[in-house]
Structure formats: structure tokens, C-alpha cells
Amino acid sequence: MIEFKKLLVATVAASAAVIFVAGLSISDTRSAEGKQCCDDASVKYAQDLWAILVKRDLVGPDMEADTPYKGQAPHGAILETIDTTVTVGSNFLGFGGHKSEVILKRNYGGDGVSIDAVSKDRAKFLKAITVMFKREKGYDPENNDWFWVKYKPDGSLHTNPKGMKLAGRVMKGKDKGCIACHAAVKEKDYRFGKQN
Numbered sequence: 574m575i576e577f578k579k580l581l582v583a584t585v586a587a588s589a590a591v592i593f594v595a596g597l598s599i600s601d602t603r604s605a606e607g608k609q610c611c612d613d614a615s616v617k618y619a620q621d622l623w624a625i626l627v628k629r630d631l632v633g634p635d636m637e638a639d640t641p642y643k644g645q646a647p648h649g650a651i652l653e654t655i656d657t658t659v660t661v662g663s664n665f666l667g668f669g670g671h672k673s674e675v676i677l678k679r680n681y682g683g684d685g686v687s688i689d690a691v692s693k694d695r696a697k698f699l700k701a702i703t704v705m706f707k708r709e710k711g712y713d714p715e716n717n718d719w720f721w722v723k724y725k726p727d728g729s730l731h732t733n734p735k736g737m738k739l740a741g742r743v744m745k746g747k748d749k750g751c752i753a754c755h756a757a758v759k760e761k762d763y764r765f766g767k768q769n
């Protein structure tokens with residue numbers, strides 16, 4: 574009987590290890606994608622990231638208030654910027670995944686937009702949520718491994734004029750777009766910081 578129990582414990586432990594490792598390797602293969610952006614893997618990753626942001630009430634129907642301030646182009650007239658840490662891609666047991674820094678910017682605009690108006694009704698003025706998430710080392714070494722994404726308030730992705738979904742190494746190597754513009758502050762790890 575004792576032997577049987579030992580065997581049982583060993584089997585359970587071994588299965589847990591397999592599940593854990595399987596969870597890890599799923600997130601690893603995702604990071605191995607080589608495309609610039611906007612491919613299926615980047616879109617899927619953006620969806621996983623969105624799900625975590627909703628869970629943390631950083632976006633979505635129960636979005637928590639932050640402090641709106643006057644922004645500048647190309648982001649909204651009024652902005653809220655939040656810098657925190659989230660884990661993307663853990664398996665169903667909560668193991669694995671990539672825990673890292675996320676900078677999330679809520680972009681508000683439209684007729685009548687002001688700090689006061691946004692404070693009273695965020696949903697009315699929210700146009701986009703632009704996000705930088707620090708991926709695994711080697712994801713995009715030339716650009717400090719940032720994952721770039723532009724969401725609509727419902728979590729779907731904004732597209733550029735060519736219809737490309739804005740998620741991943743957005744416009745890498747081009748002279749316009751997220752990476753090109755933020756490269757102006759490359760020495761500050763691509764962070765502009767609040768400008769006003």
C-alpha cells in the first residue's frame with residue numbers, strides 16, 4: 574500500500590511537471606516568431622495581453638480611473654499613462670508566462686474633450702489604448718524588446734492605412750510608426766514620458 578501511495582505521488586508530480594513544462598514551451602514558441610508585426614502570433618499575443626489588462630481593470634468595462642493630463646500628437650488630446658507589471662501567457666494553472674513591464678496609454682479625444690470631461694465620462698472620449706510591453710530578451714534586440722500595440726476600446730486592434738493590424742514589432746525598420754518615432758528617445762529606452 575505504501576508503495577502504491579509513493580507511485581501515486583510520483584505520478585501526480587510527474588504529470589504536474591509535464592503540464593508546467595508544456596505551458597512554458599507554448600510561450601517560448603510564441604516568442605520565436607520572426608516576423609515584424611501584425612502576423613497571427615502577434616495578434617494572438619495582443620489578445621492575451623488584452624485579457625490580462627481587462628482582468629486588472631486597466632482597460633475594459635470596469636476600467637479604473639487614473640489621472641488625465643494634456644497630451645500631444647500623435648496620441649490623444651488628453652491622456653492617461655499607467656506603468657505597471659503583468660504576466661502574459663501563463664497556462665491554465667497559472668504557471669509560466671512572461672512577467673514584465675507594461676506601459677499603457679489611454680488616448681482620449683473628440684468634440685468637447687477636456688480633463689474635466691474625461692474625468693466625468695471616460696468611455697465617451699476613449700479612442701484608443703496604446704501599449705508597450707517588454708517582451709523576452711531577443712524578441713527585438715534592435716529596439717529594446719518592446720512589443721507595440723494599438724487597441725480600440727473594445728480590445729480589437731487598430732489597423733494602419735494598409736489594413737495591417739497594429740501589434741508586434743510595429744513598422745520595424747520603417748521611417749514612420751511607433752518604433753521610428755519612439756526611437757527619438759532610444760537612450761531613454763524608447764520612453765518619452767509625460768511631456769506636459
Ligand code: HEC
Nearest residue numbers: 644676703704705721722723750751754764765766767768
Ligand atoms: C510621431 C511620434 C509617435 C508615434 C508614431 C507613436 N508615438 Fe507613442 N508617444 C509619443 C510621444 C510624444 C509620447 C509622450 C506623450 C505624452 O505622454 O505626453 C508617447 C507616449 C507613448 C507611450 C507611453 C510611454 C512613453 O513613451 O512615454 C506609449 C505606451 C506609446 N506612446 C505607445 C505607442 C504605440 C503603440 C505607437 C504605435 C501604434 C506609438 N506610440 C506611436 C510619440 C509617438
